[in-house]
Amino acid sequence: MINMQFTILTYNTLLNDAQKGLHLLFKKYNPDIVCLQEIDTHEKNIEKIEKLGYSLADYSNGFIKFGKVFGVATFYNPAAIICTDTKSITLPRGLGEALAFILRVFKTQKKDRTVLKAEFVMENKKKKVVVYNIHLSAHGTNGIRIKQLERTLNDITKSTDSATILVGDFNYPFGRKKLEELMESHGFSEATNTIAFTTDGKLLYYTFVEKYLMKILQFFIGKESKLDYFFYKNCKAVSTIRVNAHYSDHFPILAKFEI
Numbered sequence: 001m002i003n004m005q006f007t008i009l010t011y012n013t014l015l016n017d018a019q020k021g022l023h024l025l026f027k028k029y030n031p032d033i034v035c036l037q038e039i040d041t042h043e044k045n046i047e048k049i050e051k052l053g054y055s056l057a058d059y060s061n062g063f064i065k066f067g068k069v070f071g072v073a074t075f076y077n078p079a080a081i082i083c084t085d086t087k088s089i090t091l092p093r094g095l096g097e098a099l100a101f102i103l104r105v106f107k108t109q110k111k112d113r114t115v116l117k118a119e120f121v122m123e124n125k126k127k128k129v130v131v132y133n134i135h136l137s138a139h140g141t142n143g144i145r146i147k148q149l150e151r152t153l154n155d156i157t158k159s160t161d162s163a164t165i166l167v168g169d170f171n172y173p174f175g176r177k178k179l180e181e182l183m184e185s186h187g188f189s190e191a192t193n194t195i196a197f198t199t200d201g202k203l204l205y206y207t208f209v210e211k212y213l214m215k216i217l218q219f220f221i222g223k224e225s226k227l228d229y230f231f232y233k234n235c236k237a238v239s240t241i242r243v244n245a246h247y248s249d250h251f252p253i254l255a256k257f258e259i
Contacts, residue, residue: 003258005123005238006081006129011252012037012169015070016045018247020119023052025245029254033120035076037169040069049075057118062135072133072168075117077097081120081129089115089155091148113137113154127163127259129235130156134168134246142175151237153186163235163259164188168251173225183231189223191230191237192256198228198242199250226255235259 009031013019015038026034027100034054039045041059059073076083100249116133129226132152135144156164166188172179185192192198228250230240236258243252 001116004124005256005258006085006122007254008033008035008165008167008230009254010035010133010167010169011250012228012250013039014250015065016040016068018245018250018252019045019049021245021247022049022083023251025243026052026054028044029243030077031254032077032080033129033131035131035133035167036073036075039072039073039132039206041069041073046073049073053077055083056090057083057120058116060114060116061131061177062113067210068250069120070147071114072115072135074131074133076118076120080123081121082123082125083118085119087117087155089117089132089152091115091136091151092144093140099197102164110192113193114149115148117155122259128166129259130160130162132164132166132168133257134170136169136171136175138171142172142178146178147168149179151180153182156186158186163233163257164233165230165257166231167255169227170226170229171226176226177212188231189233191232191240191257192226192228192253194198195226195240195242195253197224197226198253200246230255232257 011018011037041061046056052076057074057076061069062070062071103201118131120129136148238256238258240255241255245252
């Protein structure tokens with residue numbers, strides 16, 4: 001059977017700010033699968049992205065800010081790949097999110113932080129790819145992020161032979177040993193291990209308290225941090241690059257895999 005290659009672009013769009021640059025990224029890199037975080041999930045906004053030549057696999061809401069609902073969304077190039085199924089996985093909340101949830105349930109409908117699972121087959125319909133689009137808690141400890149990852153990993157059958165990729169904003173800037181050990185224990189390798197940082201440290205849209213706390217954290221770990229990851233199993237990582245685009249506080253990350 002002939003090996004096939006495919007590319008995945010992940011991008012935290014900073015409350016949709018980076019959507020204005022997606023057409024340039026798509027034109028230059030032509031990714032097969034696109035995983036977006038902090039994207040406005042309103043139907044009209046999703047349609048704008050689809051007009052760039054990509055089909056929506058699915059979206060999953062995560063939080064409300066400035067009166068808008070943001071979440072994760074996965075798109076794909078219908079000329080190269082086919083989406084066969086999707087699923088949302090509800091994650092346990094961090095303390096900050098739990099308090100925010102209590103306050104906002106009186107204003108609008110319930111929103112949980114979720115992971116979006118999407119299953120694809122290559123155009124020959126013989127090779128399956130499973131992608132988990134991830135945006136873990138920004139406000140909380142690494143302990144809650146590990147619990148969120150464990151819930152996601154519990155969805156993956158250990159005996160699966162399908163190419164499986166966990167990708168997105170893990171919000172895990174320090175103490176990565178536990179993260180690496182957890183992923184390795186489930187048979188995953190990291191495709192972003194040569195990338196030192198994925199954010200520029202800008203504190204846009206942060207409240208006064210959030211900025212104060214983040215500046216303390218940046219004093220110890222540095223302004224630039226690594227929050228975005230690719231983990232994979234049952235496929236080969238060919239290349240991974242950080243794209244020098246400045247539409248968001250995160251950089252887009254593009255990875256190529258082979259199955």
